[in-house]
Amino acid sequence: CNSEVTAYIGLGSNIGDRKFQLNRAVELLKGAEKVEVTAVSSYYNTAPVGYEQQPDFLNAVVEIRTALSAYGLLQLCSEIEKELKRERIIRWGPRTIDLDILLFGNEIIYKKDLVIPHPRMHERRFVLEPLNEIAPEVLHPVFNKYIREIFHSSFM
Numbered sequence: 327c328n329s330e331v332t333a334y335i336g337l338g339s340n341i342g343d344r345k346f347q348l349n350r351a352v353e354l355l356k357g358a359e360k361v362e363v364t365a366v367s368s369y370y371n372t373a374p375v376g377y378e379q380q381p382d383f384l385n386a387v388v389e390i391r392t393a394l395s396a397y398g399l400l401q402l403c404s405e406i407e408k409e410l411k412r413e414r415i416i417r418w419g420p421r422t423i424d425l426d427i428l429l430f431g432n433e434i435i436y437k438k439d440l441v442i443p444h445p446r447m448h449e450r451r452f453v454l455e456p457l458n459e460i461a462p463e464v465l466h467p468v469f470n471k472y473i474r475e476i477f478h479s480s481f482m
């Protein structure tokens with residue numbers, strides 16, 4: 327397995343059939359070239375963070391093994407978002423899905439269009455709870471703390 331990494335993607339949806347939306351995103355990741363889905367967290371209903379005047383989200387985290395580069399994975403995530411936003415079932419109207427790259431192996435990337443680890447993941451229970459469920463022993467390469475430590479310390 328030349329140059330494959332384990333990466334973690336955060337999924338979030340708060341418009342339309344949220345569960346269907348997350349399931350579709352997982353299916354599209356499973357069907358993607360150079361991507362193997364190795365774990366999917368439970369789906370968590372979470373209160374909106376940032377802008378409160380919107381519906382609750384359904385959030386999850388997916389673990390993948392991938393031979394894609396970080397930019398290749400970013401491209402795949404935006405393709406999946408576009409694909410799902412394009413799909414419309416009349417009764418629900420627009421669908422919303424976000425795919426955020428949380429971790430990409432131990433890589434630290436700080437570019438205008440790509441920052442990894444995700445800069446706000448350590449402040450977000452809607453990320454930490456599903457991530458801790460499937461990857462408590464993963465090390466955050468910037469904080470050098472295990473996900474379970476960050477998750478538990480975020481409730482001090």
Ligand SMILES: Nc1nc2nc(S)n(CCO)c2c(=O)[nH]1
Nearest residue numbers: 338372373374375376383424452
């Ligand atoms: N609970 C919750 N709040 C959020 N605020 C924003 S922005 N987002 C979108 C993150 O990409 C979320 C989310 O996914 N879940």
